[in-house]
Amino acid sequence: MRKFIFISPIIVFFCIIFIFLYLLITKSDPSELPSALINQKAPKFETLSLLSEKNFLYEKEFNHDLKIVNFFSSWCIPCSAEHKYIDLLSKEKGIKIIGINYKDDPKKALQWLDNLGNPYSDVAIDSNGDIAINWGVYGIPETFIVNYNNIIQYRLAGPITKKNYEAFYQQIIKNK
Amino acid sequence: MLKNIKINKLFFLYIFLIFTGSVVANNCNAVEPEEFLKDPKQELRARNISQNVRCLICQNQSIDESSAPLAKDLRIIIRNKITEGSTDEEIYKFLTDRYGDFILLNPPFKTSTILLWILPFIFFLIAIVVLYWHNKNSKKNN
Amino acid sequence: MASTLGNSALWLSFLFSILQFIVSTKNINSIIIFNRIAVTGLLTSTLASFFLLMYCHVTSDFAVINVFQNSHTTKPLLYKISGVWGNHEGSMLLWMLVLSITNYFIFKLYSKNNSIFVSKTLQIQAVITIGFLLFILITSNPFERMSTIPSNGLGFNPILQDPALAIHPPLLYIGYVGLSAVFSLSIATMNLENDEGTPWYIYMKPFVVAAWTFLTAGIALGSIWAYYELGWGGWWFWDPVENAALMPWLLSTALLHSLITVERKKSLQAWVLLLAILAFLLSVIGTFLVRSGILTSVHTFALDPTRGIYILIFIGLLGSYSLILFALKSKNFLGKNYFSFFSREGSILVNNLIMVIVCGSVFFGTTYPLIVEIFTSNRISVGEPYFNATVIPMIIPAILVMGIGPLLSWSKVDSKKTLKQILPSILLTIIIIIIFFLSYRTYNIPGLVGIGLASWIISNVLVTLFLNIRKESKKNNFAISSFLKHFNSMIIAHLGVGLLIIGITGSSVWQEEKISRMKVNDEKMISNYNVVFKEINEVAGPNYLALRGSFWIYNQNNKIITVLTPENRIYPITKNTTSEVSIHTNLLRDLYIVLGDGDNDNGWVVRIYHNPLVVWIWIGVLIIVIGGLSALKNNLNILRLRNL
Structure with missing residues (x-):
């Protein structure tokens, strides 16, 4: 008992150091923040469509396919940078991508899509950011993988880049 | 990118131990007068809740003190919910359902945080045992 | 070149x-x-x-x-x-x-x-x-x-362009590095198994006192800076950075007091040697936590990881060497001097234990999010509410004990005599609480507790002073010079703590805040003051441009007290904007104005704070530091006499 008291400081110390070391070495990418919505049903919303100027047809868009939901805005610089990867996923891999236009001027958003190309099957307008909050979005761009049952499988906070594109695509394949 | 532009007050505190090469600024535009509710009781509740809710894109700062747009959105949502008659618990649940426990500055009492809440008490008990032991031995000595 | x-x-x-x-x-x-x-x-x-x-x-x-x-x-x-x-x-x-x-x-x-x-x-x-x-x-x-x-x-x-922040790091570093000397002395003592019979504690004490004094001053300067520079009306945020400085401070406070016990009674030696090791390790771990970026993982980019790994290896080596040494050698330093709870050394032990568990809780709260992150897929935050809820209740018994500690005698205590001695301070405390309650009609429990604790400390300090003087005047005739002599470092420092508690209580419990949009010539009442927004002008500073608001403050007799001029500054070179608070201080309260966004048509967002008693925080810390410096002088004198 007495011995244990004298050894306990070094034991506690080693535990702390190993925790720190583990964190430093395996330091996960900050953008891999686990979403509270993983394995939850994709939140529903009612809004207008940016492309058709009519109601966004939630039931039609969230059908029985795997889909990706991408929050973007024309004023967000990393969104422009990630756009070519979204494009790639849509046009080359043939994956259904739903856009959600976060706090944007519809005119500017349309202009932006004209310039960079439109990979989205439809774009929902989130003028005051309510949809984003319901989806637990921290900051745009954020991209969700939603499976055929409309269950959220994965969330990427931050842009898709050259670096994480392949890993992200693997996540899509995994959930197909 | 929305989340990287906003820098917060506590980031500056990093110079407490001298941090390096970070661009910082202090914006004192937290909760704004336009957001206030008419009923002072409801407003007090709203402020209390916002002080316990983390500004997600800041470092250790509540949404009440933050100038980030997301913090403002959340403040407005909290106030709307209060006027609609939601209880504090319902509002906290609304937030954690979407953002997880990470959004609460005051960690909830559950399995993953049991140690956090209990350990200070265990420390306290150990201290009492040490004192008692010392006291007992001192009587034996005399 | x-x-x-x-x-x-x-x-x-x-x-x-x-x-x-x-x-x-x-x-x-x-x-x-x-x-x-x-x-x-x-x-x-x-x-x-x-x-x-x-x-x-x-x-x-x-x-x-x-x-x-x-x-x-x-x-x-x-x-x-x-x-x-x-x-x-x-x-x-x-x-x-x-x-x-x-x-x-x-x-x-x-x-x-x-x-x-x-x-x-x-x-x-x-x-x-x-x-x-x-x-x-x-x-x-x-x-x-x-x-x-x-x-x-x-x-x-x-934001770094500030005099308080210019001297804050050197003070903190003197504190941390002073603890490194304490660490080395502790290792040397254990290593040599005290062959020479060296009174190691006499060597250790000046370094502990110096480290503690400078840490106190350094932390206070950081708080002052946060108070007037960040514009939140607060001065402590339980940020990891602040916790990193607070933890070594708590341990050095414990160390400072238990060294007195070692000096007097030769008990608690192993405990002091351990505290000496932990205090320094914690100051390096604090540096590691802040600079490696592992606490700031959310959306801030981590610093160079090699730095973190280097510091961690360094801490690992230092820590495992010193703690293994402790595990092996500490039995040589175990005294048989047990003491009762109700004695001077007993009260010191109580405070030591409380300081250490508070330090443990702060450390645990600061690092717990990391532990959760490792073992679960979940992420949590531990913020101000947690620290307030755990630390404050633990500190209260420490303050109660701190009040009577200096009145107890070493080893054996005549409980009747002690009770008679502290009776005046018990009465005084109760009377002050009642007066306070009746005159302010406040049902605010934290406020009453804070005021009660402060008056408990201060009245006990006065009683100690009185008893010392009486003892002296029985021998000699009383003289003013001997009166001053009795202000020893402990009495000074404890008095400072009492005043500090008054300041903390006043500013955190009775802070009043008015946030509103004001146009020029608008008026706002806060407490008994009328604040009039007179004008707003553009001014140019040496390396910034600013919008400066002019607020005239009137008291209830409509007499002007002061003009406060908060600013919004733009620094063109770094494109930073800062908000300069304007504060009017007196012994009872601070008036604190921050100018926010706005324009002439819609008005400007103005935050006005009435912060009661804030200045006592700074006065209290100043007195504590003076007590520390006087203790440092005494300890150096003892050391000098010894080495002659």
Whole structure:
């Protein structure tokens, strides 16, 4: 008992150091923040469509396919940078991508899509950011993988880049 | 990118131990007068809740003190919910359902945080045992 | 040129620190001359490299990366100088400088009968010095140069352009590094198993007192800065950075008090040796937590991971060596001097335990999110509400005990006599609480508790003072000079704590806040004051542009008290905007105005705070520091007498 008291400081110390070391070495990418919505049903919303100027047809868009939901805005610089990867996923891999236009001027958003190309099957307008909050979005761009049952499988906070594109695509394949 | 532009007050505190090469600024535009509710009781509740809710894109700062747009959105949502008659618990649940426990500055009492809440008490008990032991031995000595 | 010289001086310091290590392993008296060379050489070369870096900053030598990143030609001279330690690399060099000065002081301890002890201490100290020097040379060399010379620097952070923040880091570093000396002394004591019968605690005490005093002052300056610079009306945020400085402070407070017990009763020796190790380890761990970026993982980009790994390896080696040594040797330092709870040493033990568990809780709260992150997929936050809920209830018993502790006698206590002694302060405390309650009609429990604790401390200090004087006047005739003599360092410091509690209670419990949109000529009432927004103007500062609001403050008799002029500043070079608070202070309250966004048509967002009693926080800390300095003087005198 007495011995244990004298050894306990070094034991506690080693535990702390190993925790720190583990964190430093395996330091996960900050953008891999686990979403509270993983394995939850994709939140529903009612809004207008940016492309058709009519109601966004939630039931039609969230059908029985795997889909990706991408929050973007024309004023967000990393969104422009990630756009070519979204494009790639849509046009080359043939994956259904739903856009959600976060706090944007519809005119500017349309202009932006004209310039960079439109990979989205439809774009929902989130003028005051309510949809984003319901989806637990921290900051745009954020991209969700939603499976055929409309269950959220994965969330990427931050842009898709050259670096994480392949890993992200693997996540899509995994959930197909 | 929305989340990287906003820098917060506590980031500056990093110079407490001298941090390096970070661009910082202090914006004192937290909760704004336009957001206030008419009923002072409801407003007090709203402020209390916002002080316990983390500004997600800041470092250790509540949404009440933050100038980030997301913090403002959340403040407005909290106030709307209060006027609609939601209880504090319902509002906290609304937030954690979407953002997880990470959004609460005051960690909830559950399995993953049991140690956090209990350990200070265990420390306290150990201290009492040490004192008692010392006291007992001192009587034996005399 | 200067940077090359500085770099060479740094390498020279490295050689001297190795020399210090080698020569201090030999326990021969004649070798002390080499030790002198090593220690003074280290000090001189570190001083040289520090001032060469300062020279680079002052002359704006932008070929040096460190200067380029942190300076600009338009920076005022004072901040060019303080800018030397206003960044990671420079601050490590400052740390090194303080470390070599400490080495010099330890060397000065040499006398005929303690040469082995001091040599051993210098040897441990050399290991720490080598560790930090390698860290600077490998991962954060301030003299690194660029191939091209830019025409101007990247600028500086305007928020750092502040006198309080210029002296805050040196004070904190004196504290941390002072703890390194305490650490080395503890290791030397355990290593030598106290063969020479050296009264190690007498050597340790001045370093503990110095470290504690400077840490106190450093933390307070950081708080003052946060109070007037951040514009939130608060002064403590339980931020990891603040916790990193608070934890060593808590342990050194415990250390300071238990050393007195060791001195008097030779008990608690093993405990003190352990505290000495932990206090220094915690200050390095705090540095690691803040600089490795592992606490700031959310959306801020981590710093260079090699730095984190280096510091961690360094802590790992230091910590495992010292704690294994403790596990092996501490049994030699176990006394059989148990004491009862109800005695002076008992009260010190209570406070020690509370300081340590508070420190443990703060450490645990700060790092818990990391633990959760590892073991679950979940992420949590631990913020201000948690720390307030755990720390404050634990501190309250410590304050109660702190009040009576100095009145208890060593070892055995006559409980009836003690009760008679503290009766006046119990009555005084109750009376003050009742008066306070009746005059303010406040049902605010935290407020009453705070005021009660403060009056408990202060009245006990007065009782102690009175008893001391009575004891004296029985012997001699009473004189004013002897009255002052009785203000010993403990009484001064405890008085400071009492005043500090008044300030903390007032500012956190009765703070009043008015946030509103005001147009020119609008009025706002806060407490008994009428605040009138008179005008708003553009003004140009040395390196910024500002919008300055003018607020005239009237009291209830409609007499003008002061004009407050908060500003919104734009620094064009770094494109930073800052908000300059304007404060009017008196002994009862601060009026605190922050100017926010807005325009002339819609008005400006103005936050007005009425912060009662804030100034007592600073006065309290100042008195505590004075108490610390007076204790330092006494302890150095004792040491000098001993070494004669």
